[in-house]
Amino acid sequence: MPRTSWQLCLLAVIVGVASSLVLVLFIGAIGAIQQLMLSDFEHYNSLNQPSRFLLPILGAVTILIIAWFTGYKYTRTGIPFVLHRLKVAYGFIPMRNTINQFFGGIVALASGFSVGKEGPAVHLGAACSGFIGSKLKLPYNAIRTLSACGVAAAIAACFNTPVAAVIFVMEVILREYKVHMFIPIMLAAIVGSMITSSIFGPATEFEFFTTISIDYHQYLWVVLLGVTLGALASIFNRYLVKVIKHFQHLHIVQRFLIAGVITGLVGLVVPHAMGTDLSAINYVMNEPPHVVMLLLLLAAKCVLTIVAIGMGVPGGIIGPILGIGAVAGAMTVSVMGPESVNSHMNSDFALMGMAGFMAATLNAPLAALLAVVELSGQLEIVLPAMLVISSSCLASGQFFKNRSIFIMQLNMQKLAYRKPPLEDSLHRIGVLGAMQTKISVFDSSLPESDIAKLTQQGNYLIMDKEGEYYWNEVIESSDNSDRYRQHKLIALSSRETLAEAYWALKEQRCGAVYIYNQSTRNIIGLITFNQIRRYLLEGKII
Numbered sequence: 001m002p003r004t005s006w007q008l009c010l011l012a013v014i015v016g017v018a019s020s021l022v023l024v025l026f027i028g029a030i031g032a033i034q035q036l037m038l039s040d041f042e043h044y045n046s047l048n049q050p051s052r053f054l055l056p057i058l059g060a061v062t063i064l065i066i067a068w069f070t071g072y073k074y075t076r077t078g079i080p081f082v083l084h085r086l087k088v089a090y091g092f093i094p095m096r097n098t099i100n101q102f103f104g105g106i107v108a109l110a111s112g113f114s115v116g117k118e119g120p121a122v123h124l125g126a127a128c129s130g131f132i133g134s135k136l137k138l139p140y141n142a143i144r145t146l147s148a149c150g151v152a153a154a155i156a157a158c159f160n161t162p163v164a165a166v167i168f169v170m171e172v173i174l175r176e177y178k179v180h181m182f183i184p185i186m187l188a189a190i191v192g193s194m195i196t197s198s199i200f201g202p203a204t205e206f207e208f209f210t211t212i213s214i215d216y217h218q219y220l221w222v223v224l225l226g227v228t229l230g231a232l233a234s235i236f237n238r239y240l241v242k243v244i245k246h247f248q249h250l251h252i253v254q255r256f257l258i259a260g261v262i263t264g265l266v267g268l269v270v271p272h273a274m275g276t277d278l279s280a281i282n283y284v285m286n287e288p289p290h291v292v293m294l295l296l297l298l299a300a301k302c303v304l305t306i307v308a309i310g311m312g313v314p315g316g317i318i319g320p321i322l323g324i325g326a327v328a329g330a331m332t333v334s335v336m337g338p339e340s341v342n343s344h345m346n347s348d349f350a351l352m353g354m355a356g357f358m359a360a361t362l363n364a365p366l367a368a369l370l371a372v373v374e375l376s377g378q379l380e381i382v383l384p385a386m387l388v389i390s391s392s393c394l395a396s397g398q399f400f401k402n403r404s405i406f407i408m409q410l411n412m413q414k415l416a417y418r419k420p421p422l423e424d425s426l427h428r429i430g431v432l433g434a435m436q437t438k439i440s441v442f443d444s445s446l447p448e449s450d451i452a453k454l455t456q457q458g459n460y461l462i463m464d465k466e467g468e469y470y471w472n473e474v475i476e477s478s479d480n481s482d483r484y485r486q487h488k489l490i491a492l493s494s495r496e497t498l499a500e501a502y503w504a505l506k507e508q509r510c511g512a513v514y515i516y517n518q519s520t521r522n523i524i525g526l527i528t529f530n531q532i533r534r535y536l537l538e539g540k541i542i
Contacts, residue, residue: 001429001430001433001434001541002141002178002180002428002429003180004179004180004183004184008142008145008146008180008184009183009184009187011132011133011136011138011142011146011149011184012145012146012149012184012185012187012188013187013188013191014132015128015129015132015146015149015150015153015188016149016150016152016153016187016188016189016190016191016192016195017153017191017195018128018129018132018150019124019125019128019129019150019151019153019154019157019188019192020153020154020156020157020191020192020195020196021195022102022124022125022128022154023121023124023125023153023154023157023158023192023196024157024195024196024199024200026102026105026106026117026120026121026124027117027157027158027196027200029106029110030106030109030110030117033106033110034110037051037055037110041278042274042275042276042277042278042279043279044112044267044271044272044274044275044279045271045272045279047271049268052112052264052267052268052271052274053264053265053267053268054264055111055112055264055267056111056112056113056259056260056261056263056264056267056274057257057260057261057264058111058260059107059108059110059111059112059113059260060111060256060257060259060260060313061256061257061260062107062111063104063107063108063256063313063314064252064253064256066099066100066103066104066107067100067104067252070096070097070099070100071096078101078119078120078122078123078314078315078316078317079118079119079122079123079172079173079316079317079406080406080409080410080413080415080417081093081097081123081415082122082123082126082147082151082173083173083406083410083415083417084410084415084416084417085126086126086144086147086148086173086174087416087417087418087419088416090130090140090141090143090144090147091126091129091130091133091143091144091146091147091148092130092134092143093123093126093127093130095127095131097123097127098123098124098127100314101120101123101124101127101314102120102124104314105117105119105120105123105314105315108308108313108314108315109275109276109315112263112267112274112275113259113263113274113304113308113313113315114263114273114274114275114276114301114304114305114307114308114320114323115276115305115308115309115313115314115315115316115317115319115320116276116277116315116316116317116318116319116320116322117158117276117315117316117319118155118158118159118316118318118319119314119315119316119317119318120314120315120316121151121154121155121157121158121316122151122154122155122173122316124154125147125150125151125152125153125154125155126147126150126151126154127150128150128154129143129146129147129148129149129150129151130143130146130147130150132146133146133147137495138495139430139431139432139494139495139496139497140430140495140496140497141427141428141429141430141497142430144427145180145181145184145185146184148169148173148174148181148185149184149185149187149188150188151169151173152165152166152168152169152185152186152188152189152192153165153188153189153191153192154192155168155169155189155192156188156189156190156192156193156196157192157193157195157196158196159371159374159375160193160196160197160200160202160374161193161370161371161374161375162186162189162190162192162193162374163189163370163374164367164370164371164373164374164375165189165192165193166182166185166186166189167366167367167370168364168367168371169185170182170185171364171366171367172362172364172367172404172406178428209285209347209350209351209376209378211344211378211380212344212347212348212351212376212378212380212381212384213344213348214348214349214352214384219384219387221332221336221349222352222384222387222388222391223387223388223391224332225328225329225332225349225352225353225356225388225391225392226352226356226387226388226389226390226391226392226395227391227392227395228328228332229325229328229353229356229357229360229388229392229395229396230356230360230391230392230393230394230395230396230397230399230400230402231395231396231399231400232324232328232357232360233357233360233361233392233396233400233402234360234396234400234401234402236302236305236306236321236324236361236405237361237402237403237405237408238402239302239306240305240306240309240310240405240408240409241405241408241409241412243306243307243310243311244309244310244409244412244413245412247310247311248412248413252312255311255312256311256312256313258307258311259307259308259311259313262303262304262307263304263307263308266300266303266304269296269300270296270297270300272297273297273300273301273303273304274304276319276320276323277319277320277322277323277326278323279323280297280301280323280324280326280327281322281323281326281350283297284297284326284327284329284330284346284350285326285346285347285350290334291331291334291335294327294330294331294334295331297327298324298327298328298331301320301323301324301327302324304320305317305320305321305324317361317405318358318362321357321358321361321362322354322357322358324353324357325350325353325354325355325356325357325358326350326351326353326354327350327353328353328357329349329350329351329352329353329354329356330346330349330350330353332349332352332353333345333346333349348384351372351376351378351381351385352384352385352388353388354372354375355368355369355371355372355381355385355388355389356368356388356389356391356392357392358371358372359389359392359393360392360393360395360396360402361404361405362404362405362406363393363396363397363402363403363404363407364404365389365390365393368389369382369385369386369389372385373385422502422536423499423502425536426497426498426499426501426502426532426535426536427497427498427499428497429497429498429535429541430495430496430497430498431492431494431496431497431498431500431501431513431515431525431527432494432515432525433541434498434501434527434531434535434541435515435524435525435526435527436460436525436526436527436528436531437524437525438459438460439459439460439461439462439523439525439526440454440459440460440461440462441462441463441464441469441523442454442461442462442463442464443463443464444463444464444465444466460512460526461474461484462489462514462523462526463486468488469488469489469491469514469523470486470487470488470489471486471487471489471511471512471514471526471528472484472485472486473485473486473487473512473528487510487511487512488511489511489512489513489514489526490504490505490511490512490513490514491513491514491516491520492504492513492514492515492516492527493515493516494515494516494517494524494525498527498532498535501513501527501532502532505529505532508529509529510529510530511528511529512526512527512528512529513526513527514526515527
């Protein structure tokens with residue numbers, strides 16, 4: 001049943017531990033590889049030009065070798081794929097697909113592609129949860145909740161932002177707010193953050209930002225930045241979808257090599273555009289660069305991100321869009337004029353850019369707000385961040401007709417991500433929570449007098465007729481004698497939800513399904529079509 005339970009909370013903690021430990025391995029592997037090649041994490045400018053050109057190409061070849069071992073059909077990865085699997089398969093992720101994401105993501109992030117680690121994190125967290133739920137033979141609606149818990153733990157482990165992780169799962173992954181899911185998801189996020197904090201330290205990657213000092217008279221610039229970010233997000237999303245559409249017919253080898261060559265060529269000229277986000281953010285934070293250099297970095301970062309994600313390189317989009325937003329915010333400072341600028345302005349508007357561009361690109365305003373608050377460790381950012389997020393989302397959605405990039409990707413790839421409201425409602429309740437357990441299974445040779453005794457006990461009567469089961473529905477008659485309408489029963493596993501029971505009975509619109517545990521001969525309950533109809537009309541199960 002869709003209620004908070006201590007059992008589900010305990011499972012959420014277990015899932016949180018498993019997901020965060022996998023993420024520790026993932027992040028640690030990326031750091032170890034980069035430490036061998038670079039002077040510091042994501043400092044690709046420390047490489048010479050031939051190395052910068054060859055690194056992403058070698059990375060693409062390595063990812064292709066991994067894909068060849070697992071089979072080319074297992075290359076769909078990241079947040080859009082998880083959204084799809086949550087809707088059509090309760091969050092179950094194919095194992096070979098997960099292997100692709102783990103090793104391919106490590107290589108992509110270490111070799112300079114402009115992709116984020118949150119895409120693999122979401123994928124790996126959901127895969128861990130689905131695996132644990134499957135091994136424990138949990139009901140499918142519980143596995144869906146656990147998948148969301150794994151995603152929250154992975155994001156919290158990735159960025160050390162537990163609150164933002166919870167809101168991101170509710171706003172972007174599940175796209176609904178339900179109390180019975182909120183507490184397990186929150187517990188998983190806490191566990192994920194605690195484990196990585198104890199291993200990598202409690203600080204986030206963005207705590208180098210100075211304390212925000214935007215005055216009220218600068219709020220007009222914040223609004224203008226928000227509108228600009230809304231327009232930029234619309235352009236970014238549309239071109240990303242166009243690249244996916246235009247190149248999806250190419251073989252994976254061609255696509256990955258194109259992505260590697262373009263990343264290498266752009267990296268020769270603009271090394272700070274390579275990698276996830278820190279390289280670009282550090283560049284705009286250290287010394288206020290010239291507006292032309294910022295414009296070049298902004299264009300290069302957008303191109304590399306669109307190419308990498310559009311060609312299917314395993315990785316996420318959130319890290320790069322934070323970098324793009326920071327560069328756009330720093331550009332605003334460059335055009336404000338010296339009389340409006342102080343020493344902290346670059347840092348302040350970089351944060352504003354990160355919040356506004358993430359909100360407009362993902363259509364996730366609350367997740368963007370809390371992410372930037374937690375990443376920077378500043379509550380003072382809330383008011384101006386709300387202003388830039390509001391203006392960017394309004395401009396993006398209303399004026400430029402933009403949608404979430406994840407939804408646009410799913411539409412382009414023809415992957416299902418939503419179901420009818422009726423089915424969504426029924427998916428939340430497992431058959432174990434709705435079935436009638438007061439049943440009597442009897443042989444067809446049982447005398448009618450004995451059947452009448454079972455009826456008087458108020459049991460649901462199930463007749464075993466040569467291995468097939470029939471429900472004897474009691475019909476009231478005018479002479480008070482027992483009459484029966486016989487319905488052939490349909491078998492349904494105890495792990496299913498009411499949605500599967502509804503679809504089994506939809507055509508005949510009567511009768512019942514019997515619930516079995518492990519073996520179809522082990523009947524544990526019965527669900528009638530009248531029960532389902534009553535729930536849909538009145539909200540009552542029994």
